[in-house]
Amino acid sequence: MAYDLSFAKEVYKTSEVGYWIKMCMQCGVCAGSCPLGPHWEHSPRQLFQLVRAGKMEEVLKSDSMWMCTSCYNCIVRCPRGLPITHIVHGLARLAVEKGMADPKQPTRRFAVEVFWDNITSTGRVGEAGLTMKLYFIDGIGPGIQRGLEMKNQALGMLKTKRLNPIPFRSKIKGFAGFKAMLDKAFELEAKKESNA
Amino acid sequence: MARRCVMADGQAASQTILVVGGGMSGLTAAVEAAEVGRDVILVEKRPYLGGRVAQLNKYFPKLCTPACGLEINYQRVRNNPRITVLTLTEVQEIQGSEGDYTVRLRENPRFVNEKCTACGECAKACDAEVDDEFNFGLSKVKAVGNGHNMAYPNRYAMSPEFAKTPEAEKLVAVCPVGAIEPKMEAKESTLHISSIIWATGWTPYDASKIRPYGYGRIPNVTTNMRIERMANKFGPSGGKIVRDDGKEIKNVAFIQCAGSRDHNYLPFCSRICCLASMKQTTYVREQFPDAKITIYYIDLRAMDRYEAFQKKIEADQGIRWIKSKPARIDADLESRSPIVIGEDTLTGVRYADKYDLVVLATGMEPNIAASPVPASGMTYDAYGFLANATTGIVGTGCATGPQDVSGSVQASTAAALKAIQSAAKARG
Ligand SMILES: Cc1cc2nc3c(=O)[nH]c(=O)nc-3n(C[C@H](O)[C@H](O)[C@H](O)COP(=O)(O)OP(=O)(O)OC[C@H]3O[C@@H](n4cnc5c(N)ncnc54)[C@H](O)[C@@H]3O)c2cc1C
Ligand code: SF4
Ligand code: SF4
Numbered sequence: 297m298a299y300d301l302s303f304a305k306e307v308y309k310t311s312e313v314g315y316w317i318k319m320c321m322q323c324g325v326c327a328g329s330c331p332l333g334p335h336w337e338h339s340p341r342q343l344f345q346l347v348r349a350g351k352m353e354e355v356l357k358s359d360s361m362w363m364c365t366s367c368y369n370c371i372v373r374c375p376r377g378l379p380i381t382h383i384v385h386g387l388a389r390l391a392v393e394k395g396m397a398d399p400k401q402p403t404r405r406f407a408v409e410v411f412w413d414n415i416t417s418t419g420r421v422g423e424a425g426l427t428m429k430l431y432f433i434d435g436i437g438p439g440i441q442r443g444l445e446m447k448n449q450a451l452g453m454l455k456t457k458r459l460n461p462i463p464f465r466s467k468i469k470g471f472a473g474f475k476a477m478l479d480k481a482f483e484l485e486a487k488k489e490s491n492a
Numbered sequence: 493m494a495r496r497c498v499m500a501d502g503q504a505a506s507q508t509i510l511v512v513g514g515g516m517s518g519l520t521a522a523v524e525a526a527e528v529g530r531d532v533i534l535v536e537k538r539p540y541l542g543g544r545v546a547q548l549n550k551y552f553p554k555l556c557t558p559a560c561g562l563e564i565n566y567q568r569v570r571n572n573p574r575i576t577v578l579t580l581t582e583v584q585e586i587q588g589s590e591g592d593y594t595v596r597l598r599e600n601p602r603f604v605n606e607k608c609t610a611c612g613e614c615a616k617a618c619d620a621e622v623d624d625e626f627n628f629g630l631s632k633v634k635a636v637g638n639g640h641n642m643a644y645p646n647r648y649a650m651s652p653e654f655a656k657t658p659e660a661e662k663l664v665a666v667c668p669v670g671a672i673e674p675k676m677e678a679k680e681s682t683l684h685i686s687s688i689i690w691a692t693g694w695t696p697y698d699a700s701k702i703r704p705y706g707y708g709r710i711p712n713v714t715t716n717m718r719i720e721r722m723a724n725k726f727g728p729s730g731g732k733i734v735r736d737d738g739k740e741i742k743n744v745a746f747i748q749c750a751g752s753r754d755h756n757y758l759p760f761c762s763r764i765c766c767l768a769s770m771k772q773t774t775y776v777r778e779q780f781p782d783a784k785i786t787i788y789y790i791d792l793r794a795m796d797r798y799e800a801f802q803k804k805i806e807a808d809q810g811i812r813w814i815k816s817k818p819a820r821i822d823a824d825l826e827s828r829s830p831i832v833i834g835e836d837t838l839t840g841v842r843y844a845d846k847y848d849l850v851v852l853a854t855g856m857e858p859n860i861a862a863s864p865v866p867a868s869g870m871t872y873d874a875y876g877f878l879a880n881a882t883t884g885i886v887g888t889g890c891a892t893g894p895q896d897v898s899g900s901v902q903a904s905t906a907a908a909l910k911a912i913q914s915a916a917k918a919r920g
Contacts, residue, residue: 327835328819
């Protein structure tokens, strides 16, 4: 059977810093360095080898990219200097663009349905609002249940001033500038995509 | 000085060849050039010749002792009046061009003069001890001694710090032949030289720089060069491979590419460490017939013609070969045993395995990186080794890249020829 390199080529060309995948020597240091190691479907090393082997479905449907906490342990240790965290985020994005990411993947839902709106609407994270929205993401019933499960943690965080209880927070100073920055980023991104 | 050695006395075109570094490479180049009639000055910065090979227990692939090869070369040096050996000496400056160099040398004081018969009376009377560099700090040695059991020249030397103390003065009276001289000073000299062979070799990569592996922090994580010393019967533990608490060893791991092929440390492959670990499995097997041995590797590099050696080692069924570069080592504080953590890349399994002893297969850092050739116009490769782009000053052995002994010896014979050609041009 001939190799089908089209997916690998696409990743090298369009996915954020995807071309770095060529440099991986399959040593396994990234997998061993990742604090979430055993919980991933595929380690970064495996993802990269799957990309090279042209396994588009397996890569883009994997939940691995969504498990990354951006701790940067792997980047620090990779002997070949691959920007692993960024490559993995790039693959997550590619999965969304191609409509292959599981819409029910919890991290993805958190990012898209909760976090992004929360931070862009005011320029800062409103912890109470963020937590509430996350808890009630599946409706009232499950929300209340989750809230009760986590009650002690929430009270503990309040007591130690780790959680700001005000659910609706005002915009940051200079919100207009923040907004302009985001708009510019979108514009640049759109330009990049139309050139790609 | 040997009889034909030409000092800076105004004589122009000297035919003398300078060899810098007295390891296997420098020794070979010196002997080869001298045996075809050239005058050679062999300069070595340590008090004795032999370089790293003197620290090895056995050679791959034959598993014989390096002592005989060294001894043969010492004999050839000893019997050849054309070779002048200058120990504790370093080259300060090189000026001139091919065929006509002026070289400034500094000979550091040995504090023991040539009358020394190596009787050992001074060491017996000396209470002060210093870290034993030859044994990589695994033991202490007397502040006056002759480096190791096979040191050549077999003449004692004194630690410079100790020489400054009143205790050193007391040893003057102890020596039956009046060889102790704590007031000895460094000597500078200038030579005319036709061509130069640079053979300054390598240093083991400093394993403590590889932070995730915890060398120096986690007990019973050691290095391949320390294993060479431990396994040697004249070594610090009388030939026994030992844990720091003396507990029995049943389970040993070797970690390949420790500090090599890694952009955080040495980016290149050190070429000999796969073979060195394979060799060291035989040391372990000899001492602990039932021990389990694990080798963690990225890929095994039995370079050149050494595949047969690998096959021989693979016959040992007690060795597990795991294709994985471990991510880190943790300490099990209770048992004082290291836990090796990573991903087996053939199965995808994340392991965390405990061993009695973990050996880091560290690689070679060129000595030249810390002390470059003191001449203008020298070129180095991307990894800091000497690139042989200059005629007149020829690099050889591990000064030019990671090499095994036979490769170093071949390169050094070639270097001797190049140096002779430069000398012939000078005669012109
Ligand atoms: C763990 C391990 C095991 C090994 N086992 C084997 C084996 O079994 N078989 C094998 O074939 N190879 C083996 N090797 C490789 C072997 O050690 C080298 O091939 C050999 O040491 C090369 O000799 P050299 O003379 O080039 O360098 P070196 O042995 O490093 O000698 C260089 C000499 O130059 C001196 N020097 C340094 N700087 C200066 C200076 N500025 N001025 C004057 N003198 C200086 C040094 O003091 C030293 O004496 C092993 C290597 C390692 C790391
Ligand atoms: S650590 Fe780097 S080189 Fe090693 S498998 Fe991971 S990405 Fe590849
Ligand atoms: S010889 Fe083996 S252990 Fe040494 S750097 Fe090369 S691959 Fe790694």
